Amino acid sequence: MTVANGITTAAEAAESGKDTQGGATVRGAAAAARIAATRLSTTIGSERNAALIAVARHLKASSRDILAANRQDLAAAREAGRSPTVLDRLTLTGQQLHVLAQTVRALADEPDPVGEVADGTVMPNGLEVRRIRTPLGVVGMIYEGRPNVTVDAAALCLKSGNAALLRGSSTARHSNTALVRVIREALADTSVPVDAVQLVPGTGHAAVRELMALRGLVDVLVPRGGRDLIEATVRDSTVPVIETGIGNCHVYVDAHADLGQAVAILLDAKTQRPSVCNAAESLLVHEGVAPVFLPMALAALAARGVTVHGDERVRRIHPEVVPATEEDWGREYLSLDLAVAVVDSLESAVDHIRRYGSGHTEAIVTDSQRAARRFVAALDTAVVAVNASTRFADGGQIGLGTELGISTQKLHARGPMGLSALTTTKYVLVGDGHIRGGAAAPLP
């Protein structure tokens, strides 16, 4: 039974949640997660850190079983003729598993996101006001065929005091089952309940659809993966979603740019790691510097193997360049391709980005305060970089610790998300007989 805002009692949850990891229902697993979340919400940081340390130890100790399960998935995927990219993402090596375990272990040493006083004050009547961070509760993770996300997501949830409902791809079924079994074995020796980490039972899209409908039992869904997965989750879920978006990031080289700096930033943004969402996909060049900058930039890009898709004004200077189509301006290449346009002004660059940008990260290279101020103010985007590579839109690079992803939504969390994105807050008001109707009792 779900009452009012969907709070489900422990007793009722227990009833429907029995035997959650064997032939049970999605709702049953969620109900068991709710009980685990209630217990987790009163754990102290040292208990959760001990759980992470135990998980890391068990992952190392059971690596043989995990790798065997992974080989089963790989064999099946090969037989099904899956692409090399799919196989690559699916593969877990002994070395990767070791690094994964170390990452889990390292999380135990990070600051606790739970209990932090976000802000607080004492009102003139003596009422103490504190807003403290608390876990969200039950977090559903939906992801594709990367078994490392199973470990990663479970560890992030444990650290932040949330129960994890994990829904990976069926491609990684054996790997995920083995990983979650090992994680639960580790939790059995700790004060964290084993149902803090569960695989969503069942296969196919029906189970995912069921998960998306469990508003009240599941507090948030975090889709991690490609654009289609994220869009489908946002569209179909009545459970609130933390969305990580695509990145069509631009570098704008202003009339007042240091052109040497601009080349370095462009190369870094495009080529330092082209397959990630904060890599640059488009370059906009102010017409005042285009005749000097483009030859420098295009030579440097060519030397790094980048294919340039240029507009007509680029091709007037460099006729050898591939012509850009309308589609190029909106693309997230995630490859060594770059769309390049010459613009009349900063305003034209802003208009172009407003039209084609994905609200992720936009960079300007300029020495002009005025230009930087205008660019920063005019763009409605999660991150704006001034004289810095788009690649700095990354939790680790801006001091957030372990990153959950980069949000392009506006509510709850925007831009790189640290662990605190997996928390909510609770107001704690402490008085000494304070009432509104009459005079409050004075503090002693």
Next chain:
Amino acid sequence: MTVANGITTAAEAAESGKDTQGGATVRGAAAAARIAATRLSTTIGSERNAALIAVARHLKASSRDILAANRQDLAAAREAGRSPTVLDRLTLTGQQLHVLAQTVRALADEPDPVGEVADGTVMPNGLEVRRIRTPLGVVGMIYEGRPNVTVDAAALCLKSGNAALLRGSSTARHSNTALVRVIREALADTSVPVDAVQLVPGTGHAAVRELMALRGLVDVLVPRGGRDLIEATVRDSTVPVIETGIGNCHVYVDAHADLGQAVAILLDAKTQRPSVCNAAESLLVHEGVAPVFLPMALAALAARGVTVHGDERVRRIHPEVVPATEEDWGREYLSLDLAVAVVDSLESAVDHIRRYGSGHTEAIVTDSQRAARRFVAALDTAVVAVNASTRFADGGQIGLGTELGISTQKLHARGPMGLSALTTTKYVLVGDGHIRGGAAAPLP
């Protein structure tokens, strides 16, 4: 055309958004709001404050027209046989309109929620990191037949730099049309675009459903009103929702309570303003103090005209009390009724609240540190009050300034929401040629 994350260009928006206040479409109004939001996002606080001052002045100057329109709505509602509650909510008096205008004027003097640096740092490599508050963009408000909400919502949006799409009840059609006309006339004399405030065109639920589907054009929907309205919006909207929930608030009187303080808090929580969401609806009394406390409490409640609905243990001491049914524990009475139960322990009180609470506000009266600590930690709720009335769950009472409502959702904002709930954040990174691939240039 909507690309990637739904950013629509000004040109395209303009095309579909012509003539938005006369026979236009919901989408057209939203597109015009998007253009206004883009302009608003670069206004400075003094421009938005000047707009608020102009709106307040015009509301006073046009009060005769507004009140005449309101009388039309009232006459129609009376003819349709609407209830006294509906008529009461619909009524605007000259005095109320004057107070409303003063509230708008006062908002101009509050701190600007836009541009605030939420946090910031300088990384070891010299990269400056700031997270600043920016407007959400286009805010849709859906509400019932209270014309004062039209003014209130428009003013909150103007202050926070958002464009407002207002959708009131058709019962208040003439009043809302007059109010929005006056507000737009006021804006015409300022640097804030008139399309910053619009009524959603069209009538009936079709227009609301269309609004709920405009993900990408509308950034957030804020339903303000009863439970049915809020639940329907949450269920049907693909646009993100800021939800204000119902309040089934409890007062728990612990074994270690100061009983005089407990009576005062209980009376304040129940009777100071029984019709609001932070009023208490249930009382839980520890069995150790029930024989002494209940006679005191019940006498005081009776003197204030409160009807008590008691469980069996209450009725053993006070057989005259109305028996509570299962339904009573989950009710938000919003009237002079109170459900009362005796519980074995703090744990039993927590279990009861977990089962029936709505995640709004829960209060404990106790002198025991241990009991207070347990109560605060165990409950998953927006606000917990220790030795203070539930009525302090209010933005004005905890220093937030003008309150948008009280959120019982967990993402974005929880508990009393100030104007900052109508903002998002943007990371601004400032470097001096910073790249990740190589060594960053040192700061000069």
